[in-house]
Amino acid sequence: MAGNFAGAVRRGKLAQDRHDAILARAFRTATDYADLGDRDLVIEAVFESMDVKREVFARLDSVCKPGAVLATNTSYLDINEIAAATRRPESVLGLHFFSPAHMMKLLEVVVAARTAPEVTATGFALARRLGKVAVRAGVCDGFIGNRILAHYRKALDGAVLAGASPYQVDRALVDFGLAMGPYAVGDLAGLDISWANRKRLAPSRDPREVYAEFSDRLCEAGHFGRKTGKGFYIYREGAAPEPNPEVEEIIAAERRARGITPRDLPAPEIVARFMAAMVNEAARTLGDGIAARPGDVDVVMLNGYGFPRWRGGPMHHADTVGLATILADIDRFSTDDDFLWQPAPLLARLSADNRTFASLDG
Numbered sequence: 001m002a003g004n005f006a007g008a009v010r011r012g013k014l015a016q017d018r019h020d021a022i023l024a025r026a027f028r029t030a031t032d033y034a035d036l037g038d039r040d041l042v043i044e045a046v047f048e049s050m051d052v053k054r055e056v057f058a059r060l061d062s063v064c065k066p067g068a069v070l071a072t073n074t075s076y077l078d079i080n081e082i083a084a085a086t087r088r089p090e091s092v093l094g095l096h097f098f099s100p101a102h103m104m105k106l107l108e109v110v111v112a113a114r115t116a117p118e119v120t121a122t123g124f125a126l127a128r129r130l131g132k133v134a135v136r137a138g139v140c141d142g143f144i145g146n147r148i149l150a151h152y153r154k155a156l157d158g159a160v161l162a163g164a165s166p167y168q169v170d171r172a173l174v175d176f177g178l179a180m181g182p183y184a185v186g187d188l189a190g191l192d193i194s195w196a197n198r199k200r201l202a203p204s205r206d207p208r209e210v211y212a213e214f215s216d217r218l219c220e221a222g223h224f225g226r227k228t229g230k231g232f233y234i235y236r237e238g239a240a241p242e243p244n245p246e247v248e249e250i251i252a253a254e255r256r257a258r259g260i261t262p263r264d265l266p267a268p269e270i271v272a273r274f275m276a277a278m279v280n281e282a283a284r285t286l287g288d289g290i291a292a293r294p295g296d297v298d299v300v301m302l303n304g305y306g307f308p309r310w311r312g313g314p315m316h317h318a319d320t321v322g323l324a325t326i327l328a329d330i331d332r333f334s335t336d337d338d339f340l341w342q343p344a345p346l347l348a349r350l351s352a353d354n355r356t357f358a359s360l361d362g
Contacts, residue, residue, distance in 0.1 A: 001027065004102055037063045041126065043095055045073040048196055053077060054085035061086035069122050071095040076142050076197050079112040090116040093123055096143060097132075098304045099189055106304035107132040108143050133303045138290040141201070145300045147290070148281045153194075155277035156182055157212035158337055159270055160251060163262035166232050167243050172267035173274060177308025183232040184241070185306070186215070187225030191232075195219040208339040217250045276329040276341075279318040283344035286360070294357035315357040323351040 005022060008014035036042055042064060044056050053072060060070050070092045072082050083092035094110025107130070109123040120136070127134035137143040142150055156169050170181020186194060195216060205211065218231060223244070225231030233241035255262055282297045291297050298313025311317045318326050327343055334341035350357065 033059050033063050036060065038065060039068060041069040041071065041122065043071045043073055045097075048075060048077060048193065048200075050077055050081060053082050057082055057085040057092070061088060067091070069093070069119050071123070073097055075146055075193070076200075078141075079110055079139050080114075083112050083114060089114040091119055093119050094137070094139075094143070095123055095126070096137075096145075098145075104304060105131070105133045106145070106300060107134045108137045108145065108300070108304075109134050110137045110139060110143050112139055133299060135296045135299050136292060138288070140285075140288065140290050144285055144291045144297060145304050147285055148278055148297070148301070149305065150197075151281035152274055152277040153182060154209075154212075154340055155273045155333075156270075157215070158210060158340065159265055159273050160214070161210075161212055161255060161258070161260055162265060162336065163260075164265040164270060165243075165251070166247060168265070168267070169270055172270040175267065176271045176274075177311060179306035187231035187233055187235075187241075190224050190227055191215060191219050192224040206339065210337050210340065212254070214247070214251045214254050217254075218247065221246070272329045273333060275314065275317065275321075276326050276333065278314045279326050280330060280341075280344050280347060282314060283347040283350075283357075286357075287344060287346040293361050295361045319356040319358055323347060323356065327351050 002023065005014065005019050009016055009019050030036075042060055044053065044060070046052050046056055053074060057070060057072070064070065066088075068091065070086065070088070072079060072092070072094050073096060074082070074094060075096060079092065079094045080089075083089035086092060089112070092112060093115045094108065094112070096108035096110055098104035098106045107123075107127045109120065109127065111120050124134050124136075135144065140147060142148075159169060160166055166181075166183040170183050173181050180188070198216065222228060223230045223246075225233075226235050229235050230244055230246075232244055232247055234244050235241055278301070282291070282294075285291045285297065286294060291300075294315040295313075298307075298315050301307040302309055302313050307314060312320070327347065330341050330343050350359075
């Protein structure tokens with residue numbers, strides 16, 4: 001924290017006197033749960049383990065005053081199950097900050113089944129005070145943003161198995177307008193985080209899913225990205241990231257094991273796979289009521305996932321290129337993987353009716 005504050009001073013984002021005041025008075029650390037007893041709001045940010053989360057919330061429930069808001073920063077886990085560890089599920093909600101939390105604007109306010117309206121309102125009020133862009137989300141695995149991310153990563157992993165390299169994927173999508181390629185983003189966030197989530201979901205994975213294993217192999221070797229100095233890229237002090245040659249070897253071995261003959265994937269095809277997967281899963285998210293409106297999806301992807309602002313967000317971009325074009329791409333890619341590439345009912349219905357996602361925002 002001190003390093004973050006000092007960095008803000010160096011960049012001119014924080015005045016020195018304000019820095020000194022924060023460290024002297026406004027910021028305090030503690031190691032005893034009892035010190036949280038008089039707090040109005042507590043945000044938990046421990047490891048993504050349901051057992052650990054439930055243990056923390058049971059302890060918070062025992063020490064926090066009546067009316068305190070108990071929030072979880074979980075990226076994926078079922079907040080209803082977390083809330084059930086307390087005697088006050090109406091006081092529990094999700095406040096999903098995006099990494100790095102002191103810089104990223106997006107905040108998903110995740111409303112559980114029994115979250116009280118005033119608790120939800122408190123989450124949005126906090127977002128305003130913190131200068132965040134808040135979006136309401138329902139409870140599902142990954143909420144809005146990470147649910148969509150998980151789906152388009154499967155599509156991009158499929159492109160890699162088909163013949164693209166992760167570096168070609170990253171270059172194609174940066175040229176499309178993303179701030180960073182998805183494999184570089186994985187290195188930044190920590191590959192172990194998504195690995196832990198994949199292991200959590202493994203018992204319920206549909207046997208029809210084409211599951212790419214090369215990211216798991218990297219993690220098994222202890223390569224978690226920037227935090228370990230090596231992931232999809234190699235990170236050296238004072239040098240630009242460079243491709244990790246071990247990655248291509250791991251991918252080639254997986255292709256051989258699957259009997260895949262790699263082919264060249266041009267950048268437009270990589271972008272089409274990315275957009276079709278993103279839009280299709282976003283349509284399912286809307287259909288399930290996890291996102292309230294298409295504009296909310298655009299806000300999430302623009303502010304939390306580096307989607308190019310000048311394209312207006314994925315739903316707006318889909319309207320621009322035409323939903324029939326997105327559906328045609330899904331049908332084209334289904335020849336490689338007919339389980340992943342199934343049209344979302346809402347997308348198919350809107351296209352058949354010659355309507356746009358924007359027509360749902362009114």
